[in-house]
Amino acid sequence: MLDALVQLVEMLVVLLFAPLLVGYVRKVKALLVGRRGPPLLQPYRDLLRLLRKEVVLAHSASWVFRVTPYLVFAATWVAAALVPTFATGLLFSYAADMIAIVALLGSARFMLALAGLDVGTSFGGIGSSREMMIASLAEPAMLMVVFTLSLLAGSTQLSSIAAFMQGDVGLRVSLALALLALGMVAIAENGRIPVDNPATHLELTMVHEAMILEYSGRHLAMIELASHIKLLLYLSIIGCVFAPWHIAVSGQGSTAYLTGLVVYVGKLAAGGFLLAVFETAIAKMRVFRYSDFLGAALMLGLLATLLRFVSRVT
Amino acid sequence: MALQILLWCAAALLGAGAIALYRAASTLVYGIALAVTLLALAVGGAALLAPDSLGGALTLPVGLPWLGAHFRLDALAAFFILVVNLGGATASLFGLGYGSHEEAPGRVLPFFPAFLAGMNLVVLAADAFTFLFTWEFMSLCSWALVMAHHRRPGNAAAGYVYLLMASLGTLALVLAFGLLAGPSGGYAFDAIRQTPPGSAAASAAVLVLALIGAGSKAGLVPLHAWLPLAHPAAPSHVSALMSGVMTKVAVYGFVRIMFDLAGPPSWWWGALVPLLGGLTAVMGVLYALMEHDLKRLLAYHTVENIGIIFIGLGLALAFEANAMPAAAALALTAALLHVFNHSVFKSLLFYGAGAVLGATGERDMERLGGLIHRMPYTAFAFLVGCAAISALPPFNGFVSEWLTFQAILLSPTLPQWLLKFLVPAVGAMLAMSAALAAACFVKAFGITFLGRARSLRALEAVETDRWSLAAMFALAALCLLAGILPGYFIDALAPAIHGLTGANLPRQEQLDWLTIVPIEQSRSSYNGLLLFLFIALAAGLGAEVIHRFASAALRRSAAWDCGFPDASPATQYTAGSFSQPIRRVFGTVVFRAAETVDMPPPGDVRPARLHVRLRDVLWETLYLPLSQVVAYGADRLNGLQFLTIRGYLTLVFGALVALLMVLSIWQ
Numbered sequence: 001m002l003d004a005l006v007q008l009v010e011m012l013v014v015l016l017f018a019p020l021l022v023g024y025v026r027k028v029k030a031l032l033v034g035r036r037g038p039p040l041l042q043p044y045r046d047l048l049r050l051l052r053k054e055v056v057l058a059h060s061a062s063w064v065f066r067v068t069p070y071l072v073f074a075a076t077w078v079a080a081a082l083v084p085t086f087a088t089g090l091l092f093s094y095a096a097d098m099i100a101i102v103a104l105l106g107s108a109r110f111m112l113a114l115a116g117l118d119v120g121t122s123f124g125g126i127g128s129s130r131e132m133m134i135a136s137l138a139e140p141a142m143l144m145v146v147f148t149l150s151l152l153a154g155s156t157q158l159s160s161i162a163a164f165m166q167g168d169v170g171l172r173v174s175l176a177l178a179l180l181a182l183g184m185v186a187i188a189e190n191g192r193i194p195v196d197n198p199a200t201h202l203e204l205t206m207v208h209e210a211m212i213l214e215y216s217g218r219h220l221a222m223i224e225l226a227s228h229i230k231l232l233l234y235l236s237i238i239g240c241v242f243a244p245w246h247i248a249v250s251g252q253g254s255t256a257y258l259t260g261l262v263v264y265v266g267k268l269a270a271g272g273f274l275l276a277v278f279e280t281a282i283a284k285m286r287v288f289r290y291s292d293f294l295g296a297a298l299m300l301g302l303l304a305t306l307l308r309f310v311s312r313v314t
Numbered sequence: 315m316a317l318q319i320l321l322w323c324a325a326a327l328l329g330a331g332a333i334a335l336y337r338a339a340s341t342l343v344y345g346i347a348l349a350v351t352l353l354a355l356a357v358g359g360a361a362l363l364a365p366d367s368l369g370g371a372l373t374l375p376v377g378l379p380w381l382g383a384h385f386r387l388d389a390l391a392a393f394f395i396l397v398v399n400l401g402g403a404t405a406s407l408f409g410l411g412y413g414s415h416e417e418a419p420g421r422v423l424p425f426f427p428a429f430l431a432g433m434n435l436v437v438l439a440a441d442a443f444t445f446l447f448t449w450e451f452m453s454l455c456s457w458a459l460v461m462a463h464h465r466r467p468g469n470a471a472a473g474y475v476y477l478l479m480a481s482l483g484t485l486a487l488v489l490a491f492g493l494l495a496g497p498s499g500g501y502a503f504d505a506i507r508q509t510p511p512g513s514a515a516a517s518a519a520v521l522v523l524a525l526i527g528a529g530s531k532a533g534l535v536p537l538h539a540w541l542p543l544a545h546p547a548a549p550s551h552v553s554a555l556m557s558g559v560m561t562k563v564a565v566y567g568f569v570r571i572m573f574d575l576a577g578p579p580s581w582w583w584g585a586l587v588p589l590l591g592g593l594t595a596v597m598g599v600l601y602a603l604m605e606h607d608l609k610r611l612l613a614y615h616t617v618e619n620i621g622i623i624f625i626g627l628g629l630a631l632a633f634e635a636n637a638m639p640a641a642a643a644l645a646l647t648a649a650l651l652h653v654f655n656h657s658v659f660k661s662l663l664f665y666g667a668g669a670v671l672g673a674t675g676e677r678d679m680e681r682l683g684g685l686i687h688r689m690p691y692t693a694f695a696f697l698v699g700c701a702a703i704s705a706l707p708p709f710n711g712f713v714s715e716w717l718t719f720q721a722i723l724l725s726p727t728l729p730q731w732l733l734k735f736l737v738p739a740v741g742a743m744l745a746m747s748a749a750l751a752a753a754c755f756v757k758a759f760g761i762t763f764l765g766r767a768r769s770l771r772a773l774e775a776v777e778t779d780r781w782s783l784a785a786m787f788a789l790a791a792l793c794l795l796a797g798i799l800p801g802y803f804i805d806a807l808a809p810a811i812h813g814l815t816g817a818n819l820p821r822q823e824q825l826d827w828l829t830i831v832p833i834e835q836s837r838s839s840y841n842g843l844l845l846f847l848f849i850a851l852a853a854g855l856g857a858e859v860i861h862r863f864a865s866a867a868l869r870r871s872a873a874w875d876c877g878f879p880d881a882s883p884a885t886q887y888t889a890g891s892f893s894q895p896i897r898r899v900f901g902t903v904v905f906r907a908a909e910t911v912d913m914p915p916p917g918d919v920r921p922a923r924l925h926v927r928l929r930d931v932l933w934e935t936l937y938l939p940l941s942q943v944v945a946y947g948a949d950r951l952n953g954l955q956f957l958t959i960r961g962y963l964t965l966v967f968g969a970l971v972a973l974l975m976v977l978s979i980w981q
Contacts, residue, residue, distance in 0.1 A: 051860060054867035058874070060766050062686045064697075074852035078845065094829055095841035095848075099719055100707055104845070106752060107706040113756045114697075117887065120683070120765030121875040125887020128760065132753035133895035139752075140745035143719075147738055150723050156838045214874055217867075218860050291899040298742070305738045308726075 003250060006257070007081070007091040013261075014080040014236070018228035019043035021235070021272055028276035043228065050221035058119040058214055068115040069215070069222035075108040076226040080233040084240050086260035088159040089250025097156040098146045098237075102139065105189070105233075108226065109135055116211035127211030130287065134195065134207065137294035138188045141181055144301025148178040149241060151308045158240060165244045177304035179242050184297035186234035188290070190227070193279040195290055232268070235275075239267040316361045317370035317387040320395060320438060323354040327431035334423035340413030343423045344406045347430060351402035354434065358395030365389060365809040371440065378443050384502050386440035389809035390574070393650065394437045394566045397657045401559035402430045404785040405551040408665050411781030412551055415672050421462040422549055429455035429555065433563050442491035442501040446484065449567070453480040453531075456560060459552045460544045472543035479530050479540040487527035487567070490520050494575055503575060510577025517576060521583055524571045525590070531564035533617045534624060535594040536932050541617060542601070546609035546677070550668020553609060557616040558661035562653050565623055572631065573646075573814045581730050584632020588625045589736060592743035595621030597932075599750040600904055603757070603896055604928055606889045607677050608667045611758055612660065615703060618747055619656040622718060623649050625740055629721045630815065632733055639817035641724045644832050646811050647804060647819055648717035654803065655710040655796060659702040662789035666696035669778035669786070670762065674771040679758070679889040684767040688775040693763045695786035700755040702793040705748045708846035710796035713830070715748060716840055720832045750896070757892045766883040798842040801828045890926070897926070905929055 023040045030037025057065070079101045082093055096104065109131065116128035150156045152175070153164035169175070188195045191208035198208070212223050240247065248260035285293060330346040333339075361367050370387050377383040387395075409426065416422055432452030439445040457480065461473040493516055494506045511517045530537035545556045572579070598617030605611040626649025633642035667677070669692045676682055686693040702709035722744070725737035767773035777783075796803050801822030808818050822830050829841040860866075873879045901907035905928040912923040957965065 051864035054865055054869055056869050056871050056874075059870055059872065060684065062764065064686065064764060070853040070857045071849070073856050074849045077852050078848045081848075092841075092844060092848075094835065094839045095827075095844040096707075097838045097840060099716055099838075100712075100840050100845070103705065103707050103712055103716075106704075106749070107701070110701065110704060110706055110752050110756060114760050114764060117756070117760030117892075118764040119873050119875075120883065120886045121873050121879065122885050122887060123876055125765075125892060128756060129887060129892045130895055132756050133899060136746065136749040136753050136896060137899070139749035140742055143745040144738075144742055147723065147741060150838075151726055155836055156720075156723065157836065160836050213876065216874075218864055222856065222860075287895070288898055302739065302742055306735060 003089055003091040006087050006089065006250070010085055010087070010090055011077070011081040013085060014083075014229055014232055015077060017265075017268070018080075018225065018232040019047060021232050021268055022228045024269065025231075025272045025276050028273055029280055032276060032280045043224075047221050047225060050216075050224070051218050053217040055217035055219055058121075060118075060120050061214070062118055064111075065115050065118040065214070066219070068111045069219040069226075071111050072108045073222040073226040073229075075104050075111075076229045076233070079104040079108075080229045080236070082158075083233055083236045084159055084162055084247060085236045086264040087248040087250070087257055088162050090159070093157065093159050098149070098158055098161070099143065099156055101158070102142050102146065105230065106135070106139060112211060112223070115215075119214045121214065123210045123213045127207055127209070127213070130207045131211055134188055134290055134294065137291060137298055138185045141294060141297040141301045142185045142189075144298065144305055145178045145182045145185070148174055148301065148304040148308055151305065158237070162240045162244045162247055163249070165241055166247070174304040174307040175242070177300045177307065179238070181297045181300040181304065182238060182241075184293065184300070186238065187275075187278075188294055188297070190231045190234060192275065194282050194285040195293065197284055235268055235271040238271065239264065243267055315370065316357050316367055316392075317372055317385060317438065319357050320354055320387065320434065321372070321385060323350050323357075324431040324434045324438075326350045327427040327434070331424045331426070331428035331431070334420075334427070338420040338423050340416065340419050340423060341410060343427060344409040344413055347427045348403055348406035348410070350427075351399040351406060351430060354395060355399035355403055358392050358399060361387060361392040362389065362396060362806050362809065368392060368809070377441075377447065378501075381441060381443055381501055383444045384440035384504075385438045385444070386503070387438060389813050390566070390569065391437050393654075393807060393810045394562065395434065397562050397654055398430070398433045398437060398559055401555055401657050401661050402433075404661055404665070404789055405555050407788070408551040408554070408668065408782050408785040411779035412549065412668065412672065414779075416549065418462065422459060422552070425455045425458040425462075426552065429459060429552070433559060436563050437566055440503045442495060442503075442506070445567075446487060446491065449487065450480075450484055452560065452563065453484065456548070456552070456556055459548045459556075461547075462549060462552075463547070466547075468543070469547040472540070472547045475540045476544040479537065483527045483530035483537075485527075486523045486530070490523035490527060490571060493520050493523070494571070503570075506575045514580065517580065520576050521572065521586070524568055524576075525587070528564045528568035528571070529590075529624075532561045532568070532620045532624075533594075533598075534590055534620060535597045535617065536936055538594070538598070538617045539933060539937055542605075542610045542613040545613040545616065546607065550609070550664055550671060553613070553668070554661040554664035557613055557664060558657040561616055561620055562657050565620070565627075565649075565653055569627065569814070572627075573634075579631045579635040581632060581635040581728075581733065584628055584635055584728075585730075585732055585736055587628025587631055588740045589628075591621045591624030591626075591628055592740040593621070594618070594624065595747035596743050596750075597621075597904070599747045599754060600900055603750060603754045603893045604901065604905060606679050608670065608679055608682075608758065608762060609664070609677050611679075611754070612663050612667060615751065615754070616656075616660060618751060619652065619660070619703070621747065622715065622744065623652050623656070625649075625744060626652060626718050626721065629718075629725070629737070632728060632737075633721075633724070634815060636728055636730075638724075638727065639815050640819075640833070641721065641727070642815040643811050643817040643819055644717065644724070645721035646815055647807055647832075648714055648721050650807055650810065651717060651800070651803060652711075652714035655702070655714050655793075658789050658792050658796065659699045659709075659711060662695060662699040662786055662793065663703065665782060665786050665789070666692055666699060669782050670775075672778060672782075673775040674769075676769065676771060679761045681769040682762045682767075682772045683765045683883065683886065684763075684772060685775055686763040688772075689763075689777045691783050692778055692786065695783070695790045696763065697759055698790040698793050700759045702797070704752040704755045706752070708794070708797045708842040708849070710793050710800070713797060713800040713840070713842060715744070717832060718744060720838055723838075724833075753893075753896060757889055761887075761889045761892060765886045768883050768886070768888075794846075798846045799828055800830050800840075800842060801825065804830060897928075901928065904931070906931060
């Protein structure tokens with residue numbers, strides 16, 4: 001019963017907090033470069049405005065284009081709802097382990113890339129093609145991180161990994177490399193600087209924004225919300241694995257859950273702040289240097305896996 | 315009893331082939347094939363679900379006089395009977411509709427049922443002679459089908475390469491069985507099982523020969539060269555059979571020899587086979603990404619999936635060599651489940667490609683596009699196949715790849731250091747091939763079915779016939795079913811796995827909500843059913859809430875395209891431009907890809923051109939030198955044809971003396 005309640009709260013938390021996180025990151029970025037920036041709640045207003053607008057659909061758009069926003073939203077939301085944020089012991093956490101969560105995000109990307117090709121414009125194609133190229137390196141890098149963690153914790157379940165990391169793990173080289181790789185993957189997957197620029201429009205360098213260029217109205221709102229949830233999801237994974245402090249474990253009292261929630265918000269704030277600082281400090285890369293960036297992430301992940309064996313010997 | 319029915323089924327298929335020799339009546343032949351394969355499918359499935367009925371053996375007085383023809387139905391054979399006849403039944407169903415397009419039915423109809431009979435008999439054979447005879451029969455029937463349209467450019471060459479590679483494979487298998495049978499010459503599988511190869515060198519030779527023999531038929535890199543030539547050359551439902559089913563019969567050959575007949579494995583087999591599998595997976599998908607011919611792209615993906623299957627098989631060998639039966643059972647389950655899954659979605663995709671080919675006459679993706687508006691049902695089924703082969707949850711391809719990953723994650727418990735380091739690297743290759751496969755099928759579906767039509771024939775395409783659609787939708791349903799209820803499929807495999815490894819996965823069907831748990835709950839679990847329900851619910855809920863409380867208004871208009879829409883379909887992304895970033899990243903090494911821009915000087919009115927040159931390094935470094943050596947040798951020996959009678963006598967005398975000398979030195 002309690003597990004079900006926690007699961008429900010978790011689903012709502014990721015859904016409701018996601019736009020706030022994005023608003024917060026934008027605000028911090030603006031403050032860092034000396035602007036006042038939009039209010040924190042601006043993403044919610046944007047979403048509501050988009051929801052009220054009519055959809056303008058290209059003549060050549062098929063049902064794939066109309067179904068994709070809902071599927072992308074659903075797959076991303078389900079994936080995020082299965083990541084322990086403030087409490088482990090979610091009712092359905094056994095339905096998907098970390099590999100399945102990565103693959104769910106892959107399903108969402110697959111549909112979105114198809115939608116980019118659906119109308120038959122050059123911008124949609126450029127976005128889809130680059131998105132899939134980025135994914136072809138980011139996904140294996142992410143899986144190598146999963147390998148490292150599961151070799152340490154003996155499990156691919158995020159709950160078990162979090163429980164293991166709460167114990168006495170100590171500082172390990174392989175964990176540091178895995179954290180670095182995961183951070184790079186998170187940046188690439190969420191289309192942040194230096195891989196992609198979430199604020200850009202009408203530029204040849206854009207990836208995600210080019211892919212969804214033809215979307216409007218409620219469809220665009222769903223896709224925007226899904227991408228907000230995705231950012232929250234990646235920060236939650238990093239928080240749950242590398243900063244697993246005060247995650248409530250099933251059976252603890254209500255204070256533990258409340259502390260967990262408060263600490264979780266603190267973790268998101270810290271993560272978002274670091275992201276904003278990083279994005280402000282660095283310049284966007286050229287498209288064909290992505291492969292160096294993500295190849296480095298992949299190699300770091302592989303190195304973390306291999307070092308894992310060495311560190312067990314010593 | 316089950317075995318007798320299956321043998322009668324094979325005989326009925328051969329009979330249907332014989333009828334077709336006299337009367338090329340396509341409905342009749344495909345109808346018989348459909349009925350017979352459905353019966354065999356039911357028998358195979360029943361045998362797998364009720365393992366008590368297995369184990370029938372039969373010796374027919376044909377074949378070698380002192381041996382006879384042995385047949386046996388064990389759990390492994392029953393599973394592959396299921397795979398073969400599922401593919402056979404849907405191919406016959408597709409053929410019922412396709413038959414009306416065929417311009418030369420007399421070249422296809424006799425061989426189609428014979429090919430099915432051959433594949434059934436290979437799986438049932440229980441002695442080396444029968445196995446090799448039926449294997450060769452299967453190869454020759456499929457060769458005849460590849461050559462059905464022999465006047466089309468390229469097909470004759472494809473058939474020639476196929477024949478050469480098939481001969482090489484059979485030669486390797488003959489030698490492998492020779493080594494297994496030993497000097498006493500016990501060619502029945504029962505006799506071979508009792509006398510495992512005496513020395514380590516002999517087992518190693520058996521492994522290499524089995525890899526060449528079965529690997530060349532399955533498409534293991536670098537022996538894959540014939541596959542993307544031959545599979546697309548055949549009619550589409552035969553392509554589906556060759557890619558989806560015949561490669562699985564080759565996998566069956568490998569499993570039968572290495573897991574059943576060759577005795578206990580050495581640990582280094584578990585290093586060699588997964589490495590080959592990983593390389594095959596990555597190379598296969600990279601080749602596929604560079605390909606713009608829809609059917610060849612699918613054939614290259616067969617190479618990729620065979621790689622994934624061999625990763626699982628190799629891991630099973632590694633675990634078995636280290637006496638870890640539970641882990642071996644997991645790896646083998648992953649491999650065999652992928653055998654089933656791949657046969658389902660690859661057949662589906664080839665039928666889809668066949669429907670497109672029938673509707674437009676085009677296989678080149680650069681001249682397709684927008685078919686989702688003209689062929690909505692084909693497009694839907696093809697999309698399901700694309701998602702399944704890209705290993706996306708909640709479809710079936712993900713389940714078997716997930717199980718393979720779980721098997722890889724058990725590798726740290728292996729004692730050998732080489733394996734400890736190698737297997738995670740193989741895992742990285744598997745992950746990369748899965749991600750690249752998704753990119754490739756975004757291309758395959760997006761360029762073919764989405765966007766705007768790139769040619770008149772694509773613009774005027776019409777939906778395919780009902781028989782073909784029935785075949786596609788049956789398989790698409792199976793893709794989803796095996797994805798959301800994988801527990802039943804894993805349980806059905808259990809007898810076959812138990813027979814080969816002596817262990818089993820935990821029984822899956824009693825678990826809550828049909829979750830699959832390969833080892834234990836706290837380690838890893840996956841539930842496709844729940845994920846599917848959650849996604850469906852969340853998407854439905856989202857759509858419902860928005861349409862009710864927010865806006866449901868919709869207006870059709872021209873595409874936005876940053877304010878500069880161009881009416882010409884030529885401004886869309888093409889297959890070549892879609893794969894350009896990946897070509898830049900991977901292709902410069904693997905394919906020596908080089909781009910040159912031909913920019914006319916100012917004032918010149920000719921268009922600028924971008925030339926891309928790709929080189930097939932494997933073909934150039936392995937196959938071309940070999941064929942040059944053979945051609946050189948043949949040229950030199952050519953003189954022997956035109957000797958005088960004196961010359962021939964001298965030659966014979968010299969050969970005799972040389973042989974006698976060898977013999978005297980030998981003893």
